[in-house]
Amino acid sequence: MSDIAIELRGIDKSFGLVHANKDINLTVRKGTIHGIIGENGAGKSTLMSILYGFYQADSGDILVGGNKVTIKDPNAAISSGIGMVHQHFMLVENFTVLENVMLGAEDSQILNTSISKARVELKRLEKEYALEVNPDALIEELPVGLQQRVEILKALYRKADILILDEPTGVLTPPEADHLFRILGQLKDQGKTIIFITHKLREIMAITDEVSVMRRGEMVATRKTKDTSVEELAELMVGRRVLLRVDKGEANPGAVKLAVENLTVRDSRGVTMVDNVSFNLRAGEIVGIAGVAGNGQSELLEAISGIRRAVSGTVLLNGKPIDVTGHADPGDLRNRGLAHVPEDRHHVGLVLKFDEAENGILGYHNDKRYLNGVFLDTKAIQVDAEEKIKKYDIRPPNPRLKTANFSGGNQQKIVLAREMERGPDVLIIGQPTRGVDVGAIEFIHKRIIEMRDQGKAVLLVSVELDEIRALSDRIIVMFAGRVVGERDPDATEGELGLLMAGVEGRKEAAE
């Protein structure tokens, strides 16, 4: 059976009480792109980590090219021809591309000969697969899309025939993602095998040959991509019909809750990231900020929520000013009815080493209901966590579990539950569904619209244009730190795309 690249037989893996992989069978054909989808916590990353030697299966066999192998660590995976591109890149930030690619694969004791050999090889790979990067650029200076390319080069340099990509598009802008797909197409044409994990069913339909669906630790189905549909896949994943379109009624905008005027924000290097931005947000409406990542949306949210100091401008919350250019205090803003779901849940929204219950009070830890004087009321905190776990269906339902051990989507639900359950007047949300499965997206979208219908003001930033269009009542487009236009949600994707690329905007501004 030489056309089979990888076969998994009866893979089983538990973490304590969590049965992450149950008797998994999977066959990946050589020279194909094989998609793997599944709800958050379904066990996709665990399965790939077993294949790549990070974890050991409790039982089951791995066959590579028809031969049984034991993969006890990533080195063993590499010698079996398996490479992995991690969701959180494992690159040395202050090394160059070349140094990163050869790191750990130096083939001579003398560094210089190693380097020159590696340079030649890297050039060859770049040419063969059209993966241009400057070998002497420092990683920290490269955009995410290029860093990912370096991860791919790293795997190819180690002669990987089988490439695993775990949610590679989560961090990419749409053009970067398109570019990645072209690269994957080329790799496939060269005979490489690719395993591709994603939550975006559209991507599955666009580039895979076959797709396998996991649910609650089990492999529930494998389909030929051309014989299936987005609807069927969503249903297989969640086990019920999923509403892929958002159902929402007319907005009933009320009083202005948040007024931003001439706000300007610079980053730590002094580059202007938000340039004289003004807009209003009313009660009972959702305003979406569209834009390619890195055009100032993140800094805008940070300034409004008091995390980053603005250079100039004013922001009024419920008619009263926020000291955005001075010492705005995020804790004080929470008391005044502003809640913030930050874009970066790993470094801002959560403390990964805390347990679930501890993260449930982050930012609200001054609230009397969690305290007995200066002491934490652990009982109250626990009860509160259990309620949210139930209401938001956070899995596994264990408030004592370390947050790092929850899957990405469930981590996001922990943050959302914390920020939404207060009934804030103004909710600002960055990337609400990054890395979140379709079932949870449906749930999160429903909750956001419910908030709006209760008369809350919602400011939404997302790089997913579909999401912006589905949820927003008004869309503001940012480009290079400026607001380049405002549109209705029924504006076409092409029209918004042009604005986001700064094409239309320049014309409009000139007029």
Add this chain to the structure above:
Amino acid sequence: MSNPYAKLPAWAEYGLIPLVNLIVAFLVAGLVVLLVGENPLKAAYHMINGAFGRGEYIGFTLYYATTFIFTGLSVAVAFHAGLFNIGGEGQAYIGGIGVALACLWLDKTMPWFVVFPLAIVGSAAFGALWAFLPGWLQAKRGSHVVITTIMFNFIASSLMVYLLTRVLKPLGSMAPQTRTFEAGGQLPKLDWLLSIFGLDVGNAPFNVSFLLALLAAFGVWVLIWRTKLGYEMRTMGFTPSAARYAGMKEARITVIVMMISGGLAGLMALNPIMGEQFRMQLDFVQGAGFVGIAVALMGRSHPAGIIPAAILFGMLYQGGAEIAFEMPSISRDMIVIIQGLVILFAGALENMFRPAIGRGFATFGRRFPVAAQRGA
């Protein structure tokens, strides 16, 4: 999945790994002893016997351990907030002023149990004061505490030389030290505690500050895991950007934590000054501030780990002195090497055996279900 190491059950994480590290440290130390032509088994015998062989030896071991519990806790508290306080040495030294003042003032008129609380407050206050400045400098000026606390160790040292040679020294005395305290400035020994186990404390200065150290350890546990301040400290220590997002006042917390840390280091001064020498001498801290770093490291910054780690180092001090005495070819410096090896394996090379042990668990893993583990 960025963590290449499998997660281990708590008993392996906190019991097995430190034990393996320790055994290796002693094996390597044994090799060193072998190299100088001595019998490692004999050295080990003298070490163990010297630390635990008699009631008196145990008293000495626990006396040293008391000191190390205070300095270990001091380092651990700061560490939970992401601060590396290397100034325990200076803070303990300055803390001595508080003890000395209380004793010099009241030792002739008041019993020890009146002087002791005052000395506790005094030592903690002076230690806290000495840590306040570096904390404040970091909070307001961004000067890193690692640098400033080291510098403050030197300042403390010079200041104490001045005080002990000019101000606190009794007139006409040649020695750079205060006068010897009367009964009110002398802490009672814990001879009754040892006699419960049928041991005789002998000359060992094992005194009530040991109980204070245990109390402090419990207090630190409550502080870190049961108070709002502890919650804020841990947030800051793990993820500073999340602390900012949560509206925590980093500057304020930095200053408070440094003062608590300095106060704990200051308490250490009670043990030698009121418990052993009954006067304040030059250099009474004797490196205990630095040993505290190793103790905190080995005890994983958890009070339940710090107490056994402090006892271990107490044993190395006491038993080490015994080896040097019994086996002349092993000098004091050799003992320092052995202590260094323990620090190296228990602290710095913490992760050396983890992958292998992790693999062991993966192989036999099914039999040891990983209990969902608390943040503590």
